[in-house]
Amino acid sequence: MEKDKKYSPLFDKNTGENISRLINSGLINEISGPIGSGKEANIFYTEDDFGRASAIKIHRHNINTFKSIPEYLKLRGKRAGGFIKIIDEWTRYEYETLKRAYSAGVKCPEPYGRSGNVIVMQFIGSDKRPAELAVKSSSFDVDRWYKEIIDDIIKLAKRGIIHGDLSPYNILNFNEEPYIIDFSQALKLSSATRQYLIRDIRNINDWFRRLGLETMKEEQILEMITNEKGNEGL
Numbered sequence: 001m002e003k004d005k006k007y008s009p010l011f012d013k014n015t016g017e018n019i020s021r022l023i024n025s026g027l028i029n030e031i032s033g034p035i036g037s038g039k040e041a042n043i044f045y046t047e048d049d050f051g052r053a054s055a056i057k058i059h060r061h062n063i064n065t066f067k068s069i070p071e072y073l074k075l076r077g078k079r080a081g082g083f084i085k086i087i088d089e090w091t092r093y094e095y096e097t098l099k100r101a102y103s104a105g106v107k108c109p110e111p112y113g114r115s116g117n118v119i120v121m122q123f124i125g126s127d128k129r130p131a132e133l134a135v136k137s138s139s140f141d142v143d144r145w146y147k148e149i150i151d152d153i154i155k156l157a158k159r160g161i162i163h164g165d166l167s168p169y170n171i172l173n174f175n176e177e178p179y180i181i182d183f184s185q186a187l188k189l190s191s192a193t194r195q196y197l198i199r200d201i202r203n204i205n206d207w208f209r210r211l212g213l214e215t216m217k218e219e220q221i222l223e224m225i226t227n228e229k230g231n232e233g234l
Contacts, residue, residue, distance in 0.1 A: 053125075153200060158225070
């Protein structure tokens with residue numbers, strides 16, 4: 001029996017085929033979990049054939065997932081189609097964005113591979129348990145974290161990327177370091193998407209103000225991005 005067969009009842013046919021490809025490539029071995037879930041995806045734990053602890057993110061192939069996507073597709077300049085094809089494209093965009101963010105030095109999971117609606121990436125945690133969400137954490141240097149997260153927002157924007165849904169619910173505290181996760185709502189920075197960049201900055205500022213920190217003004221951060229990028233998109 002092929003080693004992926006025992007997982008097939010958990011997923012639709014397309015997802016099962018995508019998992020099978022990743023198993024055959026060595027990126028997925030034993031699947032355990034789930035270790036997390038959201039409106040559009042489930043997260044599982046695996047250890048790949050290269051000895052790395054990895055997270056498997058599976059965007060669900062169902063109409064409820066599709067319903068939340070059209071607004072972002074328009075902003076990304078993508079046409080709608082069958083929901084399986086669109087969700088696979090949605091996943092591809094997240095994977096490519098994650099690669100660019102990681103290569104830019106943003107503290108985020110390293111992406112390892114993708115097939116269809118399935119992404120395999122670095123597992124952020126230990127002993128098969130994911131790191132604590134920042135919103136639930138108190139054991140970190142507030143001032144240092146604020147500077148690092150704002151710096152990551154700027155690094156992303158310099159490469160024309162907006163996270164699109166940045167908040168303490170999408171940041172993990174691993175060894176007292178902030179790791180940004182979930183780039184599924186990422187957008188290309190432009191005049192049409194600038195509001196989402198401002199929302200990310202505002203979410204982070206509001207969070208750190210609640211923690212008692214005096215934060216930078218939104219305009220200051222936007223100016224830093226403009227000075228780094230030139231005026232394109234702002």
